[in-house]
């Protein structure tokens with residue numbers, strides 16, 4: 472039965488019931504999931520849809536997919552990641568792409584600060600020692616966090632929120648970005664190797680995609696040095712994981728806290744076996760508050776698009 476609600480092709484199959492209800496209130500939903508029925512589902516939606524909602528860091532939207540949807544004008548990404556959307560194809564077809572950066576940035580910044588503290592203060596080893604009845608026995612004296620120099624790779628929304636938290640810890644903040652940011656009080660360092668060399672703890676908030684692939688390589692890790700720590704809350708592909716494992720195992724760096732891996736959801740056995748790494752399963756941005764804010768941002772953009780109004784967070 473036709474409705475007066477705009478049609479939306481939803482490429483996400485794990486939204487909570489409350490989010491689905493919010494979308495159904497506003498849109499006539501069509502769905503597709505990667506797998507054998509994908510093409511047929513896109514074809515069924517094609518006559519109706521002008522917009523897609525997708526987790527653009529997880530599900531690919533290719534040139535072929537866009538070609539199947541002749542009325543498509545907007546790919547709205549729920550969450551910050553959009554590296555699996557073919558931006559060049561979207562641009563050449565006149566299709567706008569938006570993301571949800573900002574909706575989860577405070578939560579990811581909390582998580583990053585948590586990883587910095589947990590890995591530097593050896594929470595994992597301390598928890599184990601206490602549970603195993605080795606109260607303080609042979610426990611090392613891990614470094615203080617406050618006052619240490621924080622290097623941030625990728626000073627976007629999350630990086631900025633993290634830098635503000637670090638200020639409360641009296642941590643000098645340095646950052647590397649594609650270009651210096653206007654109006655921020657932190658020192659810009661033009662290359663990652665120098666950033667790592669000058670930092671006590673390097674946090675990567677770099678996005679995924681080809682442009683950032685393995686930017687954190689052996690040289691950067693060696694520059695961080697044996698008393699340096701590495702934390703990643705951006706994307707796993709920005710790091711050379713083999714080199715990271717080598718650096719952790721040989722104590723070329725002191726430790727790491729990783730929320731993202733280029734192999735995820737698989738965790739390499741060599742990494743899992745290391746005592747000086749703390750892992751969380753890509754949950755840095757996950758919270759009810761983030762889910763609410765990112766959905767609200769996406770709905771706002773979808774409605775603006777259908778009303779012919781300006782879009783927020785355009786990435787193409």
Ligand SMILES: NC(=O)c1ccc[n+]([C@@H]2O[C@H](COP(=O)([O-])OP(=O)(O)OC[C@H]3O[C@@H](n4cnc5c(N)ncnc54)[C@H](O)[C@@H]3O)[C@@H](O)[C@H]2O)c1
Pocket residue numbers: 528551552553572573575576579624625626627628629630647648649650676677678679682683704705706730731753754755756757
């Ligand atoms: N762990 C999680 O749960 C989680 C949650 C949200 C976002 N993320 C990841 O974090 C990334 C950043 O999110 P954000 O909201 O801060 O995005 P953002 O767009 O606000 O910031 C990204 C920053 O990275 C910089 N950058 C991009 N390429 C670079 C390069 N080659 N060298 C140096 N700097 C570069 C950009 O200039 C920008 O300042 C996202 O793209 C996503 O991949 C992870």
Ligand SMILES: O=C(O)[C@H](O)CO
Pocket residue numbers: 526528549550551552553575756
């Ligand atoms: O990109 C994001 O927002 C997070 O990584 C969740 O996908």
